Amino acid sequence: QVQLEESGGGLVQAGGSLRLSCVAPGSIVRSHGMGWFRQAPGREREFVGAISANGANSMYGDSVKGRFTISRDNANDTVYLQMNNLQIDDTATYYCAASTRGTTFERTVFAYEALYDYWGRGTQVTISS
Numbered sequence: 001q002v003q004l005e006e007s008g009g010g011l012v013q014a015g016g017s018l019r020l021s022c023v024a025p026g027s028i029v030r031s032h033g034m035g036w037f038r039q040a041p042g043r044e045r046e047f048v049g050a051i052s053a054n055g056a057n058s059m060y061g062d063s064v065k066g067r068f069t070i071s072r073d074n075a076n077d078t079v080y081l082q083m084n085n086l087q088i089d090d091t092a093t094y095y096c097a098a099s100t101r102g103t104t105f106e107r108t109v110f111a112y113e114a115l116y117d118y119w120g121r122g123t124q125v126t127i128s129s
């Protein structure tokens with residue numbers, strides 16, 4: 001079973017920034033569609049953003065559009081989520097995921113969690129006022 005590993009979470013004040021990292025084994029990052037989701041207590045898991053396997057396309061959830069950016073470093077098997085102007089509503093556990101469908105559809109961005117096959121355990125992000 002492929003295990004992804006997130007890091008970079010923490011406690012920051014509203015308006016601050018964080019960069020989350022997701023490391024995947026082998027060639028997962030360079031060949032799979034990669035995505036970020038988040039889940040706050042008492043809420044369903046929410047799509048944050050995703051990037052296509054070839055890195056050419058990306059998509060973001062409406063609540064983070066213009067503030068969050070996904071990027072990938074294939075040489076280091078890492079995907080990043082840069083989060084700027086963080087708000088209290090961004091408080092959640094953030095999960096990284098990989099979709100094997102990206103090996104076939106390398107330009108497609110996957111926005112639904114059901115399309116992802118591998119997940120990390122999550123990293124906590126807490127925003128204070």
